[in-house]
Amino acid sequence: MTIYRVLAVATALLATGCAPETMDLEAERSALREAAASYHAAATAKNVQQVVALYDETALMVPPNSDLVEGLEGVGNYRFGFIETEGVELSFEILRAEVAQSGDMGWTISLGQITINRPEGPPGRDLVRDFHTWKKQPDGSWKVVVDMWNSGLPAGG
């Protein structure tokens, strides 16, 4: 092995070994969208345990016109409107989703069409905007760390 051969190997090692860490951002973004879709599926199915399981230990929930809900225990005790209100049907779409270059933080914003079926008369409707920041967990899953929402319909409508 000549010095030139050693240098060639060292150069090759430097070229590959020092390339910026290859985070497959497209895959991360897909994983985040899948996590958001799981949240929507769990809410649509009114499976509160599955919904709660998607929150981070340090979660902060900010319901409109109500106090802050802090930590996973707080989220576990929270009375979700879509569970508590009779006759609710949900339908969500993800509006935008972004992931940090490091793949440890992301956010999603989703639109939720809410229909409230009543025994008589026309159904009630609401349009909710769900804004979530997500934190990648040690096991690679994504969990919600901040959850705020509000309505797109006029107040008192």
Added chain:
Amino acid sequence: MTIYRVLAVATALLATGCAPETMDLEAERSALREAAASYHAAATAKNVQQVVALYDETALMVPPNSDLVEGLEGVGNYRFGFIETEGVELSFEILRAEVAQSGDMGWTISLGQITINRPEGPPGRDLVRDFHTWKKQPDGSWKVVVDMWNSGLPAGG
């Protein structure tokens, strides 16, 4: 120069050149909190230009009970309540702030005490929760990419 010397140099290069990029997360978190504090100062001073200058080109604003506001142009045309409403006084505190490991994304959640001074009678009050995700710009500054807020007081209160 022996082969061993070349290998030693190559090893040293590999060791330093391949160390993970050192991102000073504490400094990034401080910079993000300073950006949030600038936002609060601009809003408190009712300097709408300074407020608008803190939004990203792709900003999405989600006011309660109102349509989505999209892009920097949309934000520039938005009629901020704290400007439009006479007699408003604002006071903010940052509740939590986090930055991604890569330092390109962050979020803040702040509490805003709103006092609405009126010519007669007691002042009106509101408690707003401001939830911002931020995007690091090419020049190193932080700008708001999603802005949602809601009130912590009972609806119609």
